[in-house]
Amino acid sequence: MxxxxxxxxxxxxxxxxxxxxxxxxxxxxxxxxxxxxxxxxxxxxxxxxxxxxxxxxxxxxxxxxxxxxxxxxxxxxxxxxxxxxxxxxxxxxxxxxxxxxxxxxxxxxxxxxxxxxxxxxxxxxxxxxxxxxxxxxxxxxxxxxxxxxxxxxxxxxxxxxxxxxxxxxxxxxxxxxxxxxxxxxxxxxxxxxxxxxxxxxxxxxxxxxxxxxxxxxxxxxxxxxxxxxxxxxxxxxxxxxxxxxxxxKEAPYAIPKFPVNHDKPLIYVSFGSLGCGDTDLIKRLIQVLSSLPYRVLVNVGDYLDAYSQLPNNVLIDQWFPQPSVIAQADLVIHHGGNNSFTECLYFGKPAIIMPYAWDGHDNAMRVQETGHGLRLDRYDWTASQLAANIAHCCTDAKIRQRLQQTSHHMQARxxxxxxxxxxxxxxxxxxxxxxxxxxx
Structure with a gap:
């Protein structure tokens, strides 16, 4: 036995x-x-x-x-x-x-x-x-x-x-x-x-x-x-x-077809199973992202009914097989939970961490200190600041090189x-x- x-x-x-x-x-x-x-x-x-x-x-x-x-x-x-x-x-x-x-x-x-x-x-x-x-x-x-x-x-x-x-x-x-x-x-x-x-x-x-x-x-x-x-x-x-x-190990995930921005970078937004209740923040993010040249997937947990009309470049769901999604994303905006933090590093994806509590604060500081992404206050930001941070994470050569090295190290073990x-x-x-x- x-x-x-x-x-x-x-x-x-x-x-x-x-x-x-x-x-x-x-x-x-x-x-x-x-x-x-x-x-x-x-x-x-x-x-x-x-x-x-x-x-x-x-x-x-x-x-x-x-x-x-x-x-x-x-x-x-x-x-x-x-x-x-x-x-x-x-x-x-x-x-x-x-x-x-x-x-x-x-x-x-x-x-x-x-x-x-x-x-x-x-x-x-x-x-x-x-x-x-x-x-x-x-x-x-x-x-x-x-x-x-x-x-x-x-x-x-x-x-x-x-x-x-x-x-x-x-x-x-x-x-x-x-x-x-x-x-x-x-x-x-x-x-x-x-x-x-x-x-x-x-x-x-x-x-x-x-x-x-x-x-x-x-x-x-x-x-x-x-x-x-x-x-x-x-x-x-x-x-x-x-x-x-x-x-x-998660089931494979096929990125849905978006009505617009077909060839643009993919952003995944998730504040974890417990952070989805902050619907005002998520709606604000969606509004800003709707005007930017990206495709966006947003995890909204049990709050699907809180969202009615969505922009054409944004799709929401109450759950995603996250490792399968992050592997295909170009950038992740998350709360700093350890899974999201380490999965981004594992797949070599830059992150903007907007923490609200617990070790999310620690991981947000650490992602910036070690050059793997940026830390952004959860509420005190402007649309132009968010857009600039996203562009920086998606294009900065030093962040990309650091992430590539870290991903290679982690996937080898x-x-x-x-x-x-x-x-x-x-x-x-x-x-x-x-x-x-x-x-x-």
């Missing part, structure tokens, strides 16, 4: 689809891959052919409310997304961490029994918070667990790199200190409550600002080498591995396959150790 790898991504499409890519590669090595999932994500993994097992990570609610939980949360904070990252700490960030802590507390009610039922040989968790049940299962059964860091690399702290969620430049050391102090002040009560929960579960409390820990087996970062930060303390290569992105071989080695070593221990 093949060994079982259980994937437990957070309830967001970015981490979920990264894990799908790794699971697809693990399947080719003969492993049974299953997904533990928030009920609001039910159907996503089975759509790729994987078994799903629900874990309630919030109070049970009707299926339609569950599916909208995080979208509604994001939409309630739209006014806060006009603020700077440090100004978001006392509102969006604090409330987001409070909600995330609740997911860990709710999961502890069902996760221990589910792990006992499934008996996975390895657990891969892609989240920003510890689930005590995973550590406890690992310790009791002698099974390894692996942490996947699908957000920005700075989720793993270092004194010489910008704090996670800050969107600051690498050299802004004074700004780093201000942000860290403000972050600790904003989340101290939430963090204290989380530490109380850890103690009740028999786990040690974490230092202020820390909600997760490194895996003693392996920690997979999805940040590719060409955009890595310069750390004061390089991560131990025995326990940390930089994947070169993690682009999943496919992240999902590399991750699968790392997990395979961990399982083989664990089996060997268990066999040797049984002899004595």
């Amino acid at each position: 093949s060994k079982t790898i259980a994937f437990f991504p957070e309830a967001a499409y970015g981490p979920a689809l990264n894990s799908v890519g790794i699971a697809q590669a693990c399947q080719t090595l003969g492993y049974r891959c299953v997904f533990l999932t928030d009920p609001g994500m039910s159907g996503l993994y089975s759509g790729y052919g994987f078994e799903e097992y629900p874990v309630n990570m919030s109070a049970p609610m009707p299926a339609d409310e569950m599916a909208r939980y995080w979208s509604d949360f994001i939409n309630s904070h739209l006014p806060n997304f006009r603020k700077s990252p440090i100004e978001q700490l006392d509102n969006y960030i604090k409330e987001c961490w409070a909600a995330i802590v609740e997911t860990s507390q709710w999961a502890q009610k069902e996760l221990p029994a589910l792990l006992k039922q499934l008996k996975p040989d390895l657990i891969c968790v892609d989240n920003v918070i510890l689930f005590p049940a995973i550590k406890q299962y690992s310790k009791a059964q002698g099974k390894p667990w692996v942490r996947i860091i699908s957000c920005s690399e700075n989720e793993i702290e270092d004194p010489d790199i910008p704090p996670h969620l800050s969107g600051m430049a690498q050299d802004d050391k004074d700004g780093h200190a201000r942000f860290r102090a403000a972050f600790h002040q904003a989340i101290k009560e939430v963090h204290a409550g989380f530490n109380d929960f850890l103690i009740r579960c028999g786990e040690r409390p974490y230092p202020l600002g820390t909600f997760f820990e490194d895996s003693p087996w392996m920690n997979l970062l999805l940040y590719p080498d060409p955009v890595r930060f310069n750390r004061r303390h390089p991560l131990d290569s025995g326990r940390f591995h930089y994947l070169q992105g993690c682009v999943r 496919p992240g999902p396959l590399e991750a699968a071989h790392i997990l395979d080695k961990i399982l083989q070593n664990t089996e060997k150790e268990n066999h040797e221990n049984a002899r004595y």
Whole structure:
């Protein structure tokens, strides 16, 4: 019987689809891959052919409310997304961490029994918070667990790199200190409550600002080498591995025929599954793009009904097989989510990142710092500025050369396959150790 790898991504499409890519590669090595999932994500993994097992990570609610939980949360904070990252700490960030802590507390009610039922040989968790049940299962059964860091690399702290969620430049050391102090002040009560929960579960409390820990087996970062930060303390290569992105396999996508601009560059616009609720911004973008010499595809999520008349050079849909689209695009305008960020790099496509929250701020700064695209304020821009930025990204020789080099580097080391071989080695070593221990 093949060994079982259980994937437990957070309830967001970015981490979920990264894990799908790794699971697809693990399947080719003969492993049974299953997904533990928030009920609001039910159907996503089975759509790729994987078994799903629900874990309630919030109070049970009707299926339609569950599916909208995080979208509604994001939409309630739209006014806060006009603020700077440090100004978001006392509102969006604090409330987001409070909600995330609740997911860990709710999961502890069902996760221990589910792990006992499934008996996975390895657990891969892609989240920003510890689930005590995973550590406890690992310790009791002698099974390894692996942490996947699908957000920005700075989720793993270092004194010489910008704090996670800050969107600051690498050299802004004074700004780093201000942000860290403000972050600790904003989340101290939430963090204290989380530490109380850890103690009740028999786990040690974490230092202020820390909600997760490194895996003693392996920690997979999805940040590719060409955009890595310069750390004061390089991560131990025995326990940390930089994947070169993690682009999943998707169905091919044929670019539709547009009534106009048949031979013009193709722009893909997507603010992720949670960012589509900002319909005013998307409508403004469409209006400006309608007057420019491009073809445009726009991901509008569950908000198709919000758009009536569209210009002839713009087509919308509620979902696109994004890797297949980006591979054919000339430019991508996105929110800075890690999937969009690394997929653009993988296919060598310039990006204009208009962040609104979380690590989108970090990725927006990083795409500009490393010469792979441009960062643009989400709301404070003019039509002429947008047009100039698009033209620059599509024609600048230095950006094109840098992207070509990065794409070649990443495609020579496919992240999902590399991750699968790392997990395979961990399982083989664990089996060997268990066999040797049984002899004595």
